[in-house]
Amino acid sequence: MKKVFSFLRVNIVPIGGVFLMALIFSACKKTDSNNQAIPAAGLVAINLVPDVEAVGVAISGNNFTNVPLYYSNYTGAYRAVYTGQRSLESYNFNNRQSMAMTNQLFKDSSYYTLFVVGTQGNYKNVMVEDKLDSLPTNTGESFVRFVNAITDSTNIPNVKIASGSNVLYNGVAPFGYVSDFKAVMPGDVMIEAGNESTIDKNRTISVEKGKVYTVLLSGDPSATDTAKAVSIKFIINGSVSE
Numbered sequence: 001m002k003k004v005f006s007f008l009r010v011n012i013v014p015i016g017g018v019f020l021m022a023l024i025f026s027a028c029k030k031t032d033s034n035n036q037a038i039p040a041a042g043l044v045a046i047n048l049v050p051d052v053e054a055v056g057v058a059i060s061g062n063n064f065t066n067v068p069l070y071y072s073n074y075t076g077a078y079r080a081v082y083t084g085q086r087s088l089e090s091y092n093f094n095n096r097q098s099m100a101m102t103n104q105l106f107k108d109s110s111y112y113t114l115f116v117v118g119t120q121g122n123y124k125n126v127m128v129e130d131k132l133d134s135l136p137t138n139t140g141e142s143f144v145r146f147v148n149a150i151t152d153s154t155n156i157p158n159v160k161i162a163s164g165s166n167v168l169y170n171g172v173a174p175f176g177y178v179s180d181f182k183a184v185m186p187g188d189v190m191i192e193a194g195n196e197s198t199i200d201k202n203r204t205i206s207v208e209k210g211k212v213y214t215v216l217l218s219g220d221p222s223a224t225d226t227a228k229a230v231s232i233k234f235i236i237n238g239s240v241s242e
Contacts, residue, residue, distance in 0.1 A: 041106035042078030045114040048149035048218040050228040054093035060086045068093040083108050090116040099123040119151040128178045137240045141183040142207040146215035148173040155195040163189045203232040212237040
């Protein structure tokens with residue numbers, strides 16, 4: 001039976017304190033006559049909004065993030081949430097003003113990512129089920145996907161992700177688009193995003209056997225602050241093993 005183990009960080013520093021409490025969430029939960037497991041799902045939240053100083057997330061009115069998520073920060077490893085239909089709200093952490101609302105059905109032993117994206121008052125919650133437990137465990141491969149959170153939605157970038165001759169993705173990627181995880185052999189992965197106008201960014205990352213990566217394309221092409229400009233970052237969602 002496959003298990004997915006969460007890692008805490010790579011390339012982006014998670015919010016302070018969360019990694020000390022972060023849940024190592026397994027898709028295989030044990031039960032016995034004395035200890036019945038409570039159904040739970042796993043959730044990661046990522047702030048990809050460049051023009052709000054800090055973001056918070058609440059689930060059905062209860063805080064999921066007790067400390068602020070600054071731009072390009074995330075909540076660390078998958079954290080447990082109750083199953084069932086739940087409402088999710090992203091909000092400005094400093095003034096508690098709501099940014100976006102969405103609903104999500106959380107299934108037992110499933111994994112989810114919430115990407116908070118947008119700019120200039122137009123924000124949205126992009127929710128995806130990660131389906132980590134469906135990834136093969138005995139191929140020696142790595143797994144890579146990406147999200148396009150670059151705020152210039154009028155000049156849609158072309159995104160290419162490739163490792164040598166193995167092309168994982170090559171095409172336009174609308175704002176808010178999240179690709180599926182694709183298998184790639186460990187080693188260098190080249191990432192490009194450009195629209196021959198406002199966006200021209202590339203980066204090469206090194207991926208390791210069995211690890212699962214999300215590439216974050218984010219930022220504001222018109223930003224004068226380099227910290228808010230278009231960038232390519234990544235996180236490790238976890239690793240797969242038997």
